[in-house]
Amino acid sequence: MAAIIMDGKALAEKVKGQVRAQAEALARTPGLAVILVGDNPASRVYVNGKKKDCAQCGFYSEEYALPAETSQQELLELIETLNSREDIDGILLQLPVPEHLDEQALLHAIRPDKDVDCFHPYNVGQLMIGEKGFLPCTPAGVMRMLQEYGIDPAGKRCVIIGRSNIVGKPQALLMLRENATVTICHSRTQGLKEECLRADILVAAAGKTGLVTGDMIKPGAVVIDVAMNRNAEGKLCGDVEFAAAQEIAGYITPVPGGVGPMTRAMLMENTLLAARMHG
Ligand code: GUN
Numbered sequence: 311m312a313a314i315i316m317d318g319k320a321l322a323e324k325v326k327g328q329v330r331a332q333a334e335a336l337a338r339t340p341g342l343a344v345i346l347v348g349d350n351p352a353s354r355v356y357v358n359g360k361k362k363d364c365a366q367c368g369f370y371s372e373e374y375a376l377p378a379e380t381s382q383q384e385l386l387e388l389i390e391t392l393n394s395r396e397d398i399d400g401i402l403l404q405l406p407v408p409e410h411l412d413e414q415a416l417l418h419a420i421r422p423d424k425d426v427d428c429f430h431p432y433n434v435g436q437l438m439i440g441e442k443g444f445l446p447c448t449p450a451g452v453m454r455m456l457q458e459y460g461i462d463p464a465g466k467r468c469v470i471i472g473r474s475n476i477v478g479k480p481q482a483l484l485m486l487r488e489n490a491t492v493t494i495c496h497s498r499t500q501g502l503k504e505e506c507l508r509a510d511i512l513v514a515a516a517g518k519t520g521l522v523t524g525d526m527i528k529p530g531a532v533v534i535d536v537a538m539n540r541n542a543e544g545k546l547c548g549d550v551e552f553a554a555a556q557e558i559a560g561y562i563t564p565v566p567g568g569v570g571p572m573t574r575a576m577l578m579e580n581t582l583l584a585a586r587m588h589g
Contacts, residue, residue, distance in 0.1 A: 313533070313559040314459070318451070321458050322571035329578045330367045333585070340585035341370040342400040342426065342577075343392045347385070347411065348378035352538075353404045359574055360402070367578045370397065378408045385411065386419055393421040399584035400426035402577070405476075423587055426580040429475070437483055444580045449481040451572030452513065452534050453488065459561060461532055463490035467508050471495045471522070471549065472515030477536055481513055502526070514549035524554030533559040536569045 333340055342364055346357045357373065364371035374388060385403075392401045401424045407413050417425075422432040428444040436443045445453075456463060468490040472478035482492045495505050497516075506512055506526040514522050515536035527533060533555050535548030548565035556562055563569055 313556045313562040316563045318568040318572045322575035325575040341398045342581045343372045344402045345374045346404045347376045389419045400581040446480040447576040448573045449484045450576040463488040466510035468511040469493045469509035470513040477515040522550040527558045530560035533562040
């Protein structure tokens with residue numbers, strides 16, 4: 311039987327509707343500042359999407375589209391200004407930044423209570439020990455989708471392909487928090503196919519088109535494709551061979567229309583949380 315397709319687009323619309331209703335009940339409008347350095351076309355698309363989401367949720371948003379040559383010092387000064395502004399609840403530095411910039415130092419300069427991406431070491435630490443606070447947007451979006459489809463990770467084998475700070479590592483923490491048995495695979499993993507075949511929940515976040523083939527999927531498994539790649543024809547696709555996987559999996563996310571819109575919806579939730587914290 312073909313897998314159930316998990317509709318991230320529809321769920322994201324529902325979440326944003328809930329965020330808007332909660333934002334309207336606040337005494338002031340939540341505000342998000344987005345910083346984009348350089349002219350990466352994919353980043354431009356993402357930033358436009360985030361601005362649209364803000365409008366949809368009734369948030370104030372501000373964009374800083376800066377030339378690729380912007381210096382570290384100029385960016386640190388901008389972040390410092392945004393840190394001290396009362397109308398700005400969240401600050402997002404779109405990644406990647408140009409090579410001459412120290413990405414980590416910039417992310418660490420964002421005040422933790424405005425770090426709606428959950429990239430600051432303080433927030434990463436809070437996540438690690440299970441304290442309340444911001445959740446990283448993509449992994450949180452995955453967990454929300456599982457919840458919506460009534461999939462409880464407790465006791466299940468979860469295999470994550472990818473160990474990035476943005477997806478793989480925090481995804482493992484959130485799965486662990488929900489009592490899954492977690493394995494992280496990466497480019498040096500031996501026997502990736504065998505690892506994947508044991509997965510009740512498989513999260514692909516490697517960024518390699520066609521990496522996960524149908525014969526790597528356990529019948530009935532939940533297959534979550536986080537990747538956003540372009541195939542040879544320039545079409546958006548994930549890491550999973552969708553047509554083959556769909557025949558074997560129990561649930562599967564499409565690309566586009568799966569995890570991507572959920573990531574954006576979780577950013578709106580984090581911005582709402584920041585506004586609540588700021589009172
Ligand atoms: N670039 C790709 N994904 C992300 C993300 O989640 N946050 C930011 N700031 N930049 C990104």
